[in-house]
Amino acid sequence: xxxxxxxxxxxxxxxxxxxxxxxxxxxxxxxxxxxxxxxxxxxxxxxxxxxxxxxxxxxxxxxxxxxxxxxxxxxxxxxxxxxxxxxxxxxxxxxxxxxxxxxxxxxxxxxxxxxxxxxxxxxxxxxxxxxxxxxxxxxxxxxxxxxxxxxxxxxxxxxxxxxxxxxxxxxxxxxxxxxxxxxxxxxxxxxxxxxxxxxxxxxxxxxxxxxxxxxxxxxxxxxxxxxxxxxxxxxxxxxxxxxxxxxxxxxxxxxxxxxxxxxxxxxxxxxxxxxxxxxxxxxxxxxxxxxxxxxxxxxxxxxxxxxxxxxxxxxxxxxxxxxxxxxxxxxxxxxxxxxxxxxxxxxxxxxxxxxxxxxxxxxxxxxxxxxxxxxxxxxxxxxxxxxxxxxxxxxxxxxxxxxxxxxxxxxxxxxxxxxxxxxxxxxxxxxxxxxxxxxxxxxxxxxxxxxxxxxxxxxxxxxxxxxxxxxxxxxxxxxxxxxxxxxxxxxxxxxxxxxxxxxxxxxxxxxxxxxxxxxxxxxxxxxxxxxxxxxxxxxxxxxxxxxxxxxxxxxxxxxxxxxxxxxxxxxxxxxxxxxxxxxxxxxxxxxxxxxxxxxxxxxxxxxxxxxxxxxxxxxxxxxxxxxxxxxxxxxxxxxxxxxxxxxxxxxxxxxxxxxxxxxxxxxxxxxxxxxxxxxxxxxxxxxxxxxxxxxxxxxxxxxxxxxxxxxxxxxxxxxxxxxxxxxxxxxxxxxxxxxxxxxxxxxxxxxxxxxxx
Numbered sequence: 001x002x003x004x005x006x007x008x009x010x011x012x013x014x015x016x017x018x019x020x021x022x023x024x025x026x027x028x029x030x031x032x033x034x035x036x037x038x039x040x041x042x043x044x045x046x047x048x049x050x051x052x053x054x055x056x057x058x059x060x061x062x063x064x065x066x067x068x069x070x071x072x073x074x075x076x077x078x079x080x081x082x083x084x085x086x087x088x089x090x091x092x093x094x095x096x097x098x099x100x101x102x103x104x105x106x107x108x109x110x111x112x113x114x115x116x117x118x119x120x121x122x123x124x125x126x127x128x129x130x131x132x133x134x135x136x137x138x139x140x141x142x143x144x145x146x147x148x149x150x151x152x153x154x155x156x157x158x159x160x161x162x163x164x165x166x167x168x169x170x171x172x173x174x175x176x177x178x179x180x181x182x183x184x185x186x187x188x189x190x191x192x193x194x195x196x197x198x199x200x201x202x203x204x205x206x207x208x209x210x211x212x213x214x215x216x217x218x219x220x221x222x223x224x225x226x227x228x229x230x231x232x233x234x235x236x237x238x239x240x241x242x243x244x245x246x247x248x249x250x251x252x253x254x255x256x257x258x259x260x261x262x263x264x265x266x267x268x269x270x271x272x273x274x275x276x277x278x279x280x281x282x283x284x285x286x287x288x289x290x291x292x293x294x295x296x297x298x299x300x301x302x303x304x305x306x307x308x309x310x311x312x313x314x315x316x317x318x319x320x321x322x323x324x325x326x327x328x329x330x331x332x333x334x335x336x337x338x339x340x341x342x343x344x345x346x347x348x349x350x351x352x353x354x355x356x357x358x359x360x361x362x363x364x365x366x367x368x369x370x371x372x373x374x375x376x377x378x379x380x381x382x383x384x385x386x387x388x389x390x391x392x393x394x395x396x397x398x399x400x401x402x403x404x405x406x407x408x409x410x411x412x413x414x415x416x417x418x419x420x421x422x423x424x425x426x427x428x429x430x431x432x433x434x435x436x437x438x439x440x441x442x443x444x445x446x447x448x449x450x451x452x453x454x455x456x457x458x459x460x461x462x463x464x465x466x467x468x469x470x471x472x473x474x475x476x477x478x479x480x481x482x483x484x485x486x487x488x489x490x491x492x493x494x495x496x497x498x499x500x501x502x503x504x505x506x507x508x509x510x511x512x513x514x515x516x517x518x519x520x521x522x523x524x525x526x527x528x529x530x531x532x533x534x535x536x537x538x539x540x541x542x543x544x545x546x547x548x549x550x551x552x553x554x555x556x557x558x559x560x561x562x563x564x565x566x567x568x569x570x571x572x573x574x575x576x577x578x579x580x581x582x583x584x585x586x587x588x589x590x591x592x593x594x595x596x597x598x599x600x601x602x603x604x605x606x607x608x609x610x611x612x613x614x615x616x617x618x619x620x621x622x623x624x625x626x627x628x629x630x631x632x633x634x635x636x637x638x639x640x641x642x643x644x645x646x647x648x649x650x651x652x653x654x655x656x657x658x659x660x661x662x663x664x665x666x667x668x669x670x671x672x673x674x675x676x677x678x679x680x681x682x683x684x685x686x687x688x689x690x691x692x693x694x695x696x697x698x699x700x701x702x703x704x705x706x707x708x709x710x711x712x713x714x715x716x717x718x719x720x721x722x723x724x725x726x727x728x729x730x731x732x733x734x735x736x737x738x739x740x741x742x743x744x745x746x747x748x749x750x751x752x753x754x755x756x757x
């Protein structure tokens with residue numbers, strides 16, 4: 001076991017502690033993936049059958065990377081591990097045993113778009129106001145219920161939930177949940193949340209299935225345990241109930257997904273659930289310098305709900321953390337882009353070494369504009385996923401319908417694309433019949449001769465049904481690529497896209513080709529046969545491919561296709577690291593978010609998010625904020641984030657806007673002082689004139705001499721903006737240059753120098 005020599009003392013202990021409940025608290029940059037990987041490899045070296053090990057992750061990429069590393073140590077036996085995301089592992093089990101809940105083995109997995117589309121259809125059918133019953137709102141409510149393991153009946157029996165719906169003016173949400181669940185079941189479909197809810201129901205209602213998997217999975221490991229939700233933890237507890245060989249790895253300080261159901265209580269209360277837990281703390285950070293690591297410690301110590309630990313590093317003190325103070329969000333964009341340009345020239349960083357992190361996607365604009373001016377290539381994360389593009393959804397709709405004829409969402413999507421004369425009215429008429437007779441839409445269409453449609457409609461629908469059935473006959477004998485290419489060609493979809501010679505059309509056709517390339521690669525992966533047990537790598541069917549892509553997460557997108565600066569939200573950056581990190585928009589009500597001011601719990605989650613942002617940096621960390629920015633179409637004045645004050649000011653280097661003379665920026669700015677970033681006392685004093693009367697701001701013009709009630713006398717240098725949002729740049733004799741929003745300023749016009757000339 002030479003690989004164990006690479007571990008430090010506490011990592012080695014974590015790897016070798018394989019029996020009983022274990023909680024490995026892994027700080028940022030502490031070698032968590034290595035510990036997880038080596039722990040599984042060590043189990044297998046000790047003779048534990050890989051088929052008895054269940055390892056749950058949050059991304060397919062993480063699972064694939066770990067499996068690859070284990071395979072390098074152990075060999076092909078690593079392919080027999082049950083390793084993957086919660087959703088992919090549970091989907092696999094439900095393929096085998098979901099029939100006990102009435103689901104076919106080829107059930108469709110609806111993504112969020114599919115789920116919202118179906119809800120929109122149901123809301124329309126029920127004649128409800130779609131402005132009140134917005135599909136997004138209803139979907140979120142149902143999703144929350146499923147992650148709390150509430151069935152439609154349990155939801156409608158919960159007086160608190162019903163009361164909340166009534167008070168919000170949406171008393172029918174419980175009813176819509178029931179209708180939605182019924183339609184999904186009829187269509188042989190589960191959404192992402194169902195993969196958790198139905199897995200729990202399978203184990204809860206069928207003791208023989210529970211017993212089977214409790215004995216199969218004698219060793220459980222859960223990565224990123226702080227990100228688990230209620231449903232995931234309840235399933236884990238059921239599976240681990242007999243052997244209790246459960247190892248969880250996580251960091252409560254990086255729990256940042258409460259908005260999608262994760263509960264920090266899972267990790268905080270793990271020792272109460274398992275009193276015999278062995279707790280091991282990985283506190284050495286191998287990623288960052290001392291200034292960065294110590295700043296992170298200073299930030300997170302302000303949270304009350306946490307498990308105590310102190311992260312340390314031996315990578316040297318490193319550079320101080322830079323703080324950019326900028327006048328506007330545009331100045332912030334320029335300051336960051338200028339500094340990136342300087343860092344690349346001075347230290348020869350690649351673009352891939354650099355990331356700009358922000359609280360919301362909307363903040364990317366000013367950075368994109370400034371990076372373009374410097375000709376610095378960049379990539380924005382959080383845009384439309386490849387698999388959400390229309391042309392991709394269209395052809396995948398055909399694949400889904402071929403595999404599962406009951407898939408209503410896929411059927412409605414493709415029945416008249418490319419155009420074949422089956423109009424919306426015809427489809428809606430068929431749907432009414434299906435709902436009245438409690439049949440699937442496919443059952444009605446496949447027997448269209450029984451219903452009152454004209455002969456042309458019957459002919460067109462029959463042709464469509466025969467075509468889809470012919471695709472289905474290939475599933476048993478052909479691999480995914482052969483079936484997919486035949487579908488693309490036979491439906492006319494490839495011809496339709498190839499015929500569009502516009503730039504957008506060419507891009508759509510290229511996307512389809514890229515999809516087919518991916519299916520080809522999937523179809524030709526090495527097949528590994530192991531006697532006695534089925535491995536995940538055997539099935540090359542179109543159905544297996546659909547499951548493979550339906551469970552991809554945003555983090556699984558390829559992020560290394562070119563050398564580019566990465567722009568992303570802090571949430572998207574979790575798990576990544578960069579030599580240079582710029583955390584921007586460090587202002588109260590932006591970071592921390594305005595929505596987090598309502599409770600200590602919400603504010604502590606925002607602080608954990610800032611902790612995650614800071615700990616992405618290896619060598620250089622820059623924090624930036626603007627004193628004013630446009631939000632919701634209005635210019636707003638901003639205060640520096642309270643989180644900045646939680647860092648020891650001696651490790652900060654505060655800079656004004658680097659795109660303007662330093663003397664023009666620091667007046668009235670921030671000074672470094674132990675205890676926080678504090679407003680600097682002005683070094684001028686203005687006694688307001690006795691006859692001071694503020695003039696109409698619309699009368700202020702460039703060149704005028706004006707008096708401000710606080711800054712004194714100055715000259716208007718420039719005006720920008722229009723109407724109520726007009727901003728004046730004024731150079732004051734005592735206070736220096738200031739940008740002032742005129743609708744809030746009190747200015748008295750003293751003289752119009754332009755008129756005097």
